[in-house]
Amino acid sequence: MPFTVVIIGRPNVGKSTLFNRLAGKRLALVDDTPGVTRDWRSADGHVGGLSFTIVDTAGLEDVFDDSLEARMRRQTEQALERADVALFVIDARTGITPLDRHFASWLRKGRTPVILVANKAEGKAGLPGILESFELGLGDPVPLSAEHGEGMADLVEALLPFA
Ligand code: GDP
Ligand code: MG
Numbered sequence: 001m002p003f004t005v006v007i008i009g010r011p012n013v014g015k016s017t018l019f020n021r022l023a024g025k026r027l028a029l030v031d032d033t034p035g036v037t038r039d040w041r042s043a044d045g046h047v048g049g050l051s052f053t054i055v056d057t058a059g060l061e062d063v064f065d066d067s068l069e070a071r072m073r074r075q076t077e078q079a080l081e082r083a084d085v086a087l088f089v090i091d092a093r094t095g096i097t098p099l100d101r102h103f104a105s106w107l108r109k110g111r112t113p114v115i116l117v118a119n120k121a122e123g124k125a126g127l128p129g130i131l132e133s134f135e136l137g138l139g140d141p142v143p144l145s146a147e148h149g150e151g152m153a154d155l156v157e158a159l160l161p162f163a
Pocket of ligand 1: 011013015016119144145147148
């Protein structure tokens, strides 16, 4: 029985880049503009011999307005409902933002298991962000670079219990 992995997180952390890498296809739109992924996209995902359904989410769409939190919850709730495990992606280069903290505290209360992914971790620029991400209370981060394909073995290890 294939399992389902949903990728969540605020805009621009590299969710779609990770999706594309795991899907091995350019199905999700990657862009520097926050909120470019308008819909969920799913594909057959593969990494290190594991096969699963991978789901990309928009994260948060459009502008940061009053409806942000409600929107985030609604969208993420629906995606999480269908998932066996969530990859909660943060940007190790930017570090943890208030939105990441907010999102994390909400995820800690949920039922879906969460793997914390510290993306953009190539080189040394991500080190402070990786350390900072331990504060989120979601366990040890898996540092990786979706763009450069680094850290995939650790991601496989983190996903194994759900396979
Ligand atoms: P999303 O909004 O979370 O889906 O983020 P995207 O996948 O659209 O990526 C946002 C930006 O981050 C793009 O410019 C990507 O090229 C860049 N990006 C994604 N992954 C990495 C990474 O591993 N390292 C670096 N340095 N940049 C990345
Ligand atoms: Mg995206």
